Amino acid sequence: MNKCIFLDRDGVLNQDHIDYTYRLDDFKILDKVPEALQMLKNAGYLLIIITNQSGIAKGMYTKEDVMNCYHYLQAQCGQVIDDQYFAPHHPDYDTASLSRKPGSLMLEKAIAKYKIDVTKSWMIGDSVRDMEAAHKVALRTVFIPAQSARYDPNKDYTSYADQLADNLYHAAVIILGLTENS
Numbered sequence: 001m002n003k004c005i006f007l008d009r010d011g012v013l014n015q016d017h018i019d020y021t022y023r024l025d026d027f028k029i030l031d032k033v034p035e036a037l038q039m040l041k042n043a044g045y046l047l048i049i050i051t052n053q054s055g056i057a058k059g060m061y062t063k064e065d066v067m068n069c070y071h072y073l074q075a076q077c078g079q080v081i082d083d084q085y086f087a088p089h090h091p092d093y094d095t096a097s098l099s100r101k102p103g104s105l106m107l108e109k110a111i112a113k114y115k116i117d118v119t120k121s122w123m124i125g126d127s128v129r130d131m132e133a134a135h136k137v138a139l140r141t142v143f144i145p146a147q148s149a150r151y152d153p154n155k156d157y158t159s160y161a162d163q164l165a166d167n168l169y170h171a172a173v174i175i176l177g178l179t180e181n182s
Helices: 033-042 063-076 105-114 128-136 168-180
Strands: 004-007 046-052 083-087 122-125 140-143
Touching: 004 105, 033 046, 033 168, 046 105, 046 128, 063 083, 083 105, 105 128, 122 128, 122 168, 128 140, 140 168
Parallel strands: 004 046, 004 122, 046 083, 122 140
Antiparallel strands: none
16 A cells, blocks of 8 residues: 655645636746655655646636646656646536545545555645545645635634645645654
């Protein structure tokens, strides 16, 4: 069985924009993301992106745009990401889908394909729906709310996740610190 870090994309790996991130010109990798990913990879984790991309259903961009961003991210981060799953759906534009977070189908598919031990794995996300999807498959969670374009500084986010972090690097330090001591 493998251990895995599941990663939301926008707001965790790259800057989140309220009006979607799909052009390479707008795709800004957040500080210390390459270092954090390498730390997690060195600790033996698979790294898998799990992302909603409803802009596809809305006709704003294409699956190829999502893949272009993924390939750019891989190139900038040393090709350490093992896979990417994305949900191109939105219930108001095409179909309701169990793949779309807070549904857990993308996670379930990755868990089955990569033989992932959920007791040794984590989801890192910047939205409540990331945490909800993770909890459906019994993953531990790290929530990075402050990097979300939808962040509300007056909201208490502590009840949504096992851990809170300021950014991906901080999340990696937390996870590695917890797992090395257990």
